[in-house]
Amino acid sequence: MSSRTWSESRAEKRIQASIDAVPLSDITIKKYVRDTDLSNLSKKVAYRVDGVHLYADILNLKDMLHVTDTEGESCHRRTLRFLNLHYRAVQRIVNNEDTVLVDFHNQRLHTVVTKPYDDEPQRIHRAVAIGQLIIDVLARTGEDADHPAAKVRVGIDSGLALAVNNGRRGHREPLFLGEPANHAAKRSGGGTKAGIYLTNTARKVIGLKTVTDEDATALTADEISISQGKAALVSTVDKVVADWEADLKANPIGRFEFSAHTPPYAGLDFESLSVTSTRRQDAATVYADIDGFTKYVSANITDDEKAKHVVRALRVLRSELDAVLHTEFQGRKVRFIGDCVHGLLVEGTYATTDEETTVSNMVLCAGGMRSSFRLALKLLDAAGTNAKSLGLQIGFEYGPMTATRLGLKGDLIRCSVSRGVLEAEREQGRCKGAETAIGEIAYKRGSQAVRDLFGTTRIRADMDYADAVDGLANKGDKTAKAARSGGAGASLLQGATSSSGGYGFRDSPAGPVKRDGFA
Structure with missing residues (x-):
């Protein structure tokens, strides 16, 4: 199993590829007219x-x-x-x-x-x-x-x-x-x-x-x-x-049947989930919200050429936040909510979540998101898209999490709801433009290094990946020390274990906006 680390070189290649994938000349801004299919x-x-x-x-x-x-x-x-x-x-x-x-x-x-x-x-x-x-x-x-x-x-x-x-x-x-x-x-x-x-x-x-x-x-x-x-x-x-x-x-709803997903969440196929195949286990959940995006849209929406930059900035920034969560830290995006990413992250085994490692990796992931966000703004600017006014607010929490799909048959909608999910959103709402906030339970379940890093306010300004990994490693956090060593972190992560026969579930593919707005 690979270690959970953020790399500037990997991020730069990813971001540049995202910018190059859709040149401004390829983006079209159209007026919505009668019977347009959105x-x-x-x-x-x-x-x-x-x-x-x-x-x-x-x-x-x-x-x-x-x-x-x-x-x-x-x-x-x-x-x-x-x-x-x-x-x-x-x-x-x-x-x-x-x-x-x-x-x-x-x-x-x-x-x-x-x-x-x-x-x-x-x-x-x-x-x-x-x-x-x-x-x-x-x-x-x-x-x-x-x-x-x-x-x-x-x-x-x-x-x-x-x-x-x-x-x-x-x-x-x-x-x-x-x-x-x-x-x-x-x-x-x-x-x-x-x-x-x-x-x-x-x-x-x-x-x-x-x-x-x-x-x-x-x-x-x-x-x-x-x-x-x-x-x-x-x-x-x-x-x-x-x-x-x-x-x-x-079409009766039926009884919700719960089983855990074998960590990490990167392998979770949301499209296979339903009432009778709902995932439930202790994990971390995160909200990463782009601050100032509504003003950015308003300043550019009426001009076609300027609006193209809005589309490009959104795609590059959200794509990179998702990539840090999914590729670098093996988490899973639940969904995009406007300019916000909601995701899940877990470490351990099918039977037991390693809560301290999960929280530490969530801290490192939050730091990686901010480092990637800054790098993306820089590369976008070099490509002619000025989005320097934007910030990133990150809130996360730990606790029992769910993952499923709800709604009408044939039109199911992703859902991950719990007390921790609501608290993670609230923690994100406590943040200003460049802050990261940790929930009360994650604060308690994390290492002493995590508590020292965030302090009694449980909020930290400008925490990028270097701040996170050094801040934790220097205080003895084993997950951060392994990440800083350049790949030894894999040894800290327990190997996947199968569930007992009565609880096994085969994974197989099947098929707003936040309360306080977008900024």
Whole structure:
């Protein structure tokens, strides 16, 4: 097994190859027009889309994850079923109303209303009506005390965004970059009260008064009723719920069955996962978010040549962050969330996670991400793309993690949810432009060198790979010492072991945005 190290020479070759793969001359910026298919975009094409962005947050997901004192299988089984029930209902609404499904990331939906074309007020009314439909439907799609109805908060904004391809293979959904996506996400994540929250930009378009605090002023029942009347949606609450119930009878969710993945996560095939083949084990999870990207998009979106640089910068930076996680440290990307990478990392055996080594390698991986990020900005600048205003915020945590796919049959969506996942996102949110934050559990489970490196605030500024490896190795961290020695780290990693017969599972291939926005 290879050691987990970051190499500047390897990173430079990778980044340069990424820059060379799609020259600016090959990138095309197009205007979104009637019936444009955004579901399978080429990486060489981006669309400028005038649309209404809707984010819907399930507010009681955290309550579900804390339904038991211990974060055991029962807690995760309940939470995943809770999400799956509501995913199925919301996917049905999105499909019926012909909106663009951008992302389902755990408790958060992002969809875009692009029709009717050339009628922004009507698009906003439709978004409001769809938001209320989601709230009303999910109020009825709970099953019992263990799987209650979802409480939903909706955020809406309208404006120009850039649509690009957001993935590979079976998960190539579109990604929308720009202020309306960012601001809608902030409204949905701006508080703990349910309801529909519009930005002042969207409020003015449909003739509503602007408000002092967008996050504290939900639409009134009368305002929602007006939008519902103008929208004339094809879906009704009763019909969606009836179809949802019929689908559950025809395609029962079944019982979530858990098994561990033999480390490392680099070999995990997400496309093979489902309810009956869900992965669960102690591991680390990370959020690496590009800071300042929304402003970067806004400054360049209206000019075709400048917009090409946005597309190039996003592709190179995210690709390299993913490569550091997957190639250098043998982790696994769960998904891209806007300009953020969410991933998993684990060391040990099928039966037992080596928690100290996992945390140390996660620290080294975070350092490698920052070193690669800086190098990528430098190489992009040399190639004519100035993205020096961008920063990188990294947050990670340790604990019981899940990995599966949820949703409608034939249209399953990746999911990794746990208390640690929510905490990692919160830790990332604590960071400024160039900071790395470690969660409380990872801080406790890591080596003393890890605790010394991050200090009592559990946050460190400008921590690149050299800082991480030297900071840990100089304090006696065995994983960092092996990494610094240039490859001896492999001896620290335990060999893969098979599970006992009753728990074996054969791996075989089968087939928003963060709450606080993109920057």
